Amino acid sequence: MASIANLGYLVLGVSDFDAWEQFAVETIGMQLAEKNDNTMRLRLDNYAQRIILERHSDDDMLAAGWELDTAQELEVFVQTLRQKGVAVDAADTDLTGQRKVERLYHCTDPNGIRHEFYVGAQRANMGDAFRSKKLKGQFSTGRLGMGHFVSAAKDAQETRDFCENVLGIKISDYIRGELAPGINLDVAFFHARTGRHHSMAAVKIPFPYPKRIHHIMVEVENMDDVGLAYDRCIQAGYTINMDLGRHPNDQMFSFYVHTPSGFLLEFGAGGIVVDDNHWEVKSYTHRTYANPMETEGLRSSWRR
Ligand SMILES: [Fe+2]
Structure with a gap:
């Protein structure tokens, strides 16, 4: 197919x-x-x-x-x-x-x-290997693709229908919960065939929001690179929107920072890969949690 x-x-x-x-x-x-x-x-x-x-x-x-x-x-x-x-x-x-x-x-x-x-995406020349001025390791890409983005849907159901019926990407899971009394968050996550937990997610942001996306995400292979990037963002004066924490669904350990364009960039590591043969669609109630023990553990590892 x-x-x-x-x-x-x-x-x-x-x-x-x-x-x-x-x-x-x-x-x-x-x-x-x-x-x-x-x-x-x-x-x-x-x-x-x-x-x-x-x-x-x-x-x-x-x-x-x-x-x-x-x-x-x-x-x-x-x-x-x-x-x-x-x-x-x-x-x-x-x-x-x-x-x-x-x-x-x-x-x-x-x-x-x-x-x-x-x-047929063009690759860089053989002698021109990827070089980062900052990362210790590599971005996690390859067959999983470049990362993900989260669409700020005008109409959540219409956007989900587009994901399933036009793109043909499959639901991974949902996060649903009450952010504040009467303000509900409802996010649907979709994966493509090679299985990055989500390549696209759709959320109806429960307040006026001017952009087409909430955030884009890039993932790295080395967990220390998450902490080092977090430190660099703070040192450079960028605004952190969500502190280090792990998502309950894709298990990504990440932080969110404001880009120069106003929408956010999520930078993380450790996201899971979906195997369609053994996957159960679940619904979660929390968007993210910061685990202080884990954060402290990682902090000492990347700052050592
Ligand atoms: Fe994300």
């Missing part, structure tokens, strides 16, 4: 490239691949790019790039969408060139995010 393998890249529309370079490269530890007047390309691994910044006044997410394994699967996937009545367009050579992929189709979701389906 033709299905999305993973979330391969994100396209963000941002207004301040210099602020993003300082944040993403000098603090978070991504690698700058290219920066010109209109575009900034960031690497997390051996792909030519994983996060594409386009100059834009929105300061918001513009597009998600979903990777399929073969051109044949991509064609079948697109054909199936068209049979369902989804308006899917083929990209012109300008767009495939921008995205550095062989073949690409796209459609738009109910929240205005463009979803791009592609094969």
Whole structure:
């Protein structure tokens, strides 16, 4: 069956490239691949790019790039969408060139995010291995994709229907709870075929919220890199939105920091991988908890 393998890249529309370079490269530890007047390309691994910044006044997410394994699967996937009545367009050579992929189709979701389906992502040159100025280890990418994003849905059910019926990604679990009396949080998490616990989640934020996404997430392999990045964010004066803690569902140990565009970046390690043959969909009541013992333990390990 033709299905999305993973979330391969994100396209963000941002207004301040210099602020993003300082944040993403000098603090978070991504690698700058290219920066010109209109575009900034960031690497997390051996792909030519994983996060594409386009100059834009929105300061918001513009597009998600979903990777399929073969051109044949991509064609079948697109054909199936068209049979369902989804308006899917083929990209012109300008767009495939921008995205550095062989073949690409796209459609738009109910929240205005463009979803791009592609094969043949360009890798960096052989001699040009990924280098971070900051990380001790590597970003966790590969078959699991670049990370995840959380869509701030205008209509939660409509967005969930889009995930299941258009993207064909599967529900992993839910987090539902009362943030404050009468203010309910309800998040649905979706995984693609290669099983990162979620590549996309949909939440109806229970107060006025101006952006299309709540956050994007990148994961690292080395737990110490989470603590070191946390320290660098504080030293550089970035605002931490959620302190170090572990999510009950994907087991990710992470923190959330404000990006120069206002939405958040989650930086974590230890996220679980879903095996569809042995997976039970659950519902959790808490969004996250900080475990002081664990946090202290890790703190002493990365600061040692
Ligand atoms: Fe997240």
